Amino acid sequence: MPMPNLPADPLWPRAGDWPLHLGGPADLALIGIPTWRTSLSPTSAHATPAAVRAALRRYSPYAASLDGRNLDELVFADAGDAVEPDGDGEPIATALMAAAAAPATLTVALGGDNAATVPAALGAWGSDLPSAGLVTLDAHHDLRDGISNGSPVRRLIEAGLDPRRIVQIGIADFANSRAYTERALDLGITVVPRSALHSRPLADILAEAFDVAGSAGGPIHVDLDVDVCDRTVAPACPASVPGGIAAHELRAVARAAGADVRVRSVDITEIDALLDAPDGRTVRLAALCVLEVAAGIASR
Secondary structure, eight states, X not given: OOOOOOOOOTTSOOTTOOOSSOOSOEEEEEEEEOOOTTOSSOOOGGGHHHHHHHHHTTSOSBOGGGTTOBGGGSOEEEEEEOSSOSGGGHHHHHHHHHHHHTTEEEEEEEXXXXXXXXXXXXXXXXXXXXXXXXXXXXXXXXXXSSSSTTOHHHHHHHHTOOGGGEEEEEXXXXXXXXXXXXXXXXXXXXEEEGGGGGTSOHHHHHHHHHHHHTTTSOOEEEEXXXXXXXXXXXXXSTTOBTTOBOHHHHHHHHHHHHHOTTEEEEEEEOOOGGGSOTTOHHHHHHHHHHHHHHHHHHTO
């Protein structure tokens, strides 16, 4: 998605002007994990990390809701992108993710399709995997057999994640099969369907989710699969459906994740930047989620 020339104003700084390296401790580290080759649907999700970085510059680092604090007070770093993160390249992505996470309070991984969740989470958890927890915002269970963007949760369980510390929020009707729903329940995964968000405050659901995921005292990874959103706000997500969550709800989850000290890492996945609407609404939403995570860190 081409980025138009943006006006320069010394009194209106732009977000995203962060150093492309990790020279020391950071509050937020960014890394691209552009998985796409094993996607169940044809995708150009590998183009998304660059598009989100560009879209960040559309926004200011100032959030009035933080009582006048400016996100520029935080230390940001960008570890670049993993090279060939699919298949045999996954260990490389995991190593890069670990390198990015080590000196940072919180790491945000930009996908790529949802296969990016595997290296993102494993790299951030490291040796803490036995006590780790996972919270997903997703229309799908991602428990499919095989290796694809439909299997990251199953693969994390097989790697050693206790499914009783997994919470899936936003699971949609007509987006899953009976077999995989039964698999989730049999494994002991906590499932919060999309319909529950109509009757319960999102803040309460998130508080419970973080308590379940963090019940063993380990780090939490939050997977923001943007296809959990309504298709009107996420047209670049091949599997988004009408009736998904609103953009402001996804942003609220991103900020809550950044604010919770138990959250070590967040990924933003399932966007094909080349399929976005002409106004770039899906990529812009992803960029705003990066900023919301940072705002959450600033509020700690």
